[in-house]
Amino acid sequence: MAQPSIFSASRTVYWPGEFADLVNMLKGQDANGTSSHPPMYRYNTGAIIFAAILGLTHQREREVGTQRQEISTDTFETQRFRNTSLASFLLLVPLLGSGDIELLRPEREEELIRKFERYTAGGLEYLRGAMSRSPDMSGKAVIEAEIKRAEAAALMKAFGE
Numbered sequence: 001m002a003q004p005s006i007f008s009a010s011r012t013v014y015w016p017g018e019f020a021d022l023v024n025m026l027k028g029q030d031a032n033g034t035s036s037h038p039p040m041y042r043y044n045t046g047a048i049i050f051a052a053i054l055g056l057t058h059q060r061e062r063e064v065g066t067q068r069q070e071i072s073t074d075t076f077e078t079q080r081f082r083n084t085s086l087a088s089f090l091l092l093v094p095l096l097g098s099g100d101i102e103l104l105r106p107e108r109e110e111e112l113i114r115k116f117e118r119y120t121a122g123g124l125e126y127l128r129g130a131m132s133r134s135p136d137m138s139g140k141a142v143i144e145a146e147i148k149r150a151e152a153a154a155l156m157k158a159f160g161e
Contacts, residue, residue: 060122
């Protein structure tokens with residue numbers, strides 16, 4: 001039996017195309033899309049969610065811009081992290097960032113998605129800067145440090161410290 005959609009209709013999620021090389025890097029590819037190292041994510045959806053979490057963690061938002069790539073919310077809904085639809089992150093990131101539970105109302109879905117996109121764009125911009133300051137050209141050290149930072153921030157928030 002198919003899972004019901006968490007959105008009232010299929011929507012489009014945009015991310016800045018200027019960061020396609022970073023998304024490829026997270027997928028284990030070089031700037032041309034050729035496999036070059038072990039991937040962190042298999043698909044763009046995972047890399048985009050990681051970027052949004054970085055944007056949220058570092059309180060970085062920016063507009064996507066005109067050179068943009070797109071992914072349907074249906075794609076996020078069909079892909080999973082353990083037992084959870086990746087579409088759940090489309091809701092969770094903006095909700096955590098704004099604290100506005102009203103964003104979950106069906107009539108505010110577009111606003112919710114635009115907020116997710118801004119965190120994604122801010123996270124990719126942050127990652128570009130962090131990568132440029134790192135001597136590790138593969139990005140592995142930067143990504144590992146960011147994952148640890150996000151985990152620590154989540155724990156601190158969960159336990160009120």
